[in-house]
Amino acid sequence: MFDIDWMSLALPFAYITVLGGSLYTFSTIYRKRKAVQSANLEPWFPPHLQRNIYLSLLHMEPEAGQEKAPKIPDSVIRAALLRRAVEDIRRIIQIRTSKQALNTLLQRGSVGEDLNQRFLAAEKEIEEELRDVVNEANALAPGWGQAIFQSANEIAANTILRTRLEEIEGRVEADKQWWEKRRETIKEDFMKELEEDSAKGSSTKAVSDDEAVHVEHTPASTPGSAKKKKKGKN
Secondary structure, three states: OOOOOHHHHHHHHHHHHHHHHHHHHHHHHHHHHHHHHHHHHOOOOOOOHHHHHHHHHHOOOOOOOOOOOOOOOHHHHHHHHHHHHHHHHHHHHHHHHHHHHHHHHHHHOOOOHHHHHHHHHHHHHHHHHHHHHHHHHHHHOOOHHHOHHHHHHHHHHHHHHHHHHHHHHHHHHHHHHHHHHHHHHHHHHHHHHHHHHHHHHHHHHHHHHHHHHHHHOOOOOOHHHHHHHHHHHO
8 A cells, every 4th residue: 555645745735725715815805895895986875965065165266357255154154054964864864764674685685795885884974974064063153063953853854744745735636536536436326226226116116006906806795695695504
């Protein structure tokens, strides 16, 4: 039998093991990095228009031929920051609503890690956005940072309520037309039932009259026949 030198084979086996582990680690890191890059390329939310408007008003540049930029009233700046906070409230609600559903899909394996990375990036972005809004509010008016999101939440709730009322009002005319058609259908069915009941009542009355006439024409016993019966008995 051949003698196997296990000591000389240990080094190649160790090299293969280290190489396999390195490849596995590299592939894992690469997939995670790819997911992060995908999250950066495809943000969870669309561009923050309200934030861009606020920053544009805050850093207004002078027009051509002017040395200074036009002065933007503080009330306009505050209104723009408040609209920015309202949009942040809407995004917070969307994040909280999507989080539980996303975790369930991840546990089932229905979605990939790239979607989870996008969601985590969106959470981090909204946290930084909230801190920035609070700092900006305090810079405009000391102490406003503690109340700006309360006001924004009320505005967002009123906006949602107004949208629902508009949807309901938009369906009023359609519901009214449906009810008119439904009422006409009910009326027609009711009239048909009345006509059928009336027809049944007429046929029943006719049968009763025929029976009454038949009873009236039945021949009655004459007095003579009654006397004959009495004589026969005697």
